[in-house]
Amino acid sequence: MRKIVYIVLAAGASSRMGFDKVFEPLEGRSPLERIASALGERDAFVVVPPERIDDAVRQAPLALTIVNDQPARGMSYSLKVALNALPPDRHFAVLLGDMPLVDEPLLEAIERGFGDEADVAYPVDAGGQPGHPVLFAARARAAIAALPDGDTLSTARDAQSLARVAIPYEHRGAFVDLDDPSDWNGFSKE
Numbered sequence: 001m002r003k004i005v006y007i008v009l010a011a012g013a014s015s016r017m018g019f020d021k022v023f024e025p026l027e028g029r030s031p032l033e034r035i036a037s038a039l040g041e042r043d044a045f046v047v048v049p050p051e052r053i054d055d056a057v058r059q060a061p062l063a064l065t066i067v068n069d070q071p072a073r074g075m076s077y078s079l080k081v082a083l084n085a086l087p088p089d090r091h092f093a094v095l096l097g098d099m100p101l102v103d104e105p106l107l108e109a110i111e112r113g114f115g116d117e118a119d120v121a122y123p124v125d126a127g128g129q130p131g132h133p134v135l136f137a138a139r140a141r142a143a144i145a146a147l148p149d150g151d152t153l154s155t156a157r158d159a160q161s162l163a164r165v166a167i168p169y170e171h172r173g174a175f176v177d178l179d180d181p182s183d184w185n186g187f188s189k190e
Contacts, residue, residue: 004111004135005090006044007082008035008063010056010097011071021178022097023055026187031100031178036060038103045085046097047078076147076156083144093133094153100187101173102133109169110135119162123169130157130166131174 010022010032022032029037032046036059044063048056049071056065066085068078079094086092093110095102106123110133114121119140123131134157136144143156157164178187 003091004042004114005086005092006039006042006095006107006133007079007086007092008032008039008044008046008060008095008097009075009078009082010052011047011049011068011078012075012097020052023052023059026100026178030059031098032056032059034100035095035097035102036063038107039063040104042107045082047082074150074152076144076152077149079144079153080147083141088141089138091135091137093135095133096177098178099132099173099176100178101171101176103171103173106169106171106173107133110167113165113167115165117163118165120157120159121165121167122157123174124166125170125175126168128166129175130154131169132177 023030041062045066046056046060046063047066047068050067050069053065053067066082068081070077110121110123114135119137120134122134125131134153140156140162143159143162147156
């Protein structure tokens with residue numbers, strides 16, 4: 001099995017939500033705490049804005065906390081900041097900090113499906129809708145480096161130069177994210 005570093009992107013402004021959703025308790029545990037639990041002892045980075053360092057260290061104590069001091073530049077910039085701390089030969093997976101239902105079986109399924117020939121692997125539902133995490137082979141770093149600032153990670157996932165593997169996965173943990181107050185208020189684990 002390939003050795004993967006999980007990169008949790010948690011530097012967003014949560015402007016639609018009105019509060020920092022990644023760090024706030026949701027049915028007893030924050031989304032970041034839930035993700036950290038699913039990651040267990042896997043190698044992981046958490047990318048946060050400077051004002052959230054202490055929260056990240058407390059909620060994801062086994063992860064390396066990476067500071068994005070320019071979070072307004074978007075997710076692709078946060079990922080580039082994390083990759084600067086990662087050896088160039090390491091494979092990596094991108095997780096969004098607002099996906100509280102990511103669990104161990106999801107991570108295991110994606111890891112199993114990430115074969116030696118794949119540059120990118122990600123879960124898809126029955127309708128072909130892609131989810132997270134998205135795993136990238138180290139050789140896919142050039143596609144990330146070419147991204148403009150913003151929320152454009154799907155551009156790298158879908159790059160024609162990369163060999164992709166879409167892994168059928170039905171559990172909603174790969175697809176549920178908390179984008180606005182109705183998502184937060186309607187959240188339930190099952």
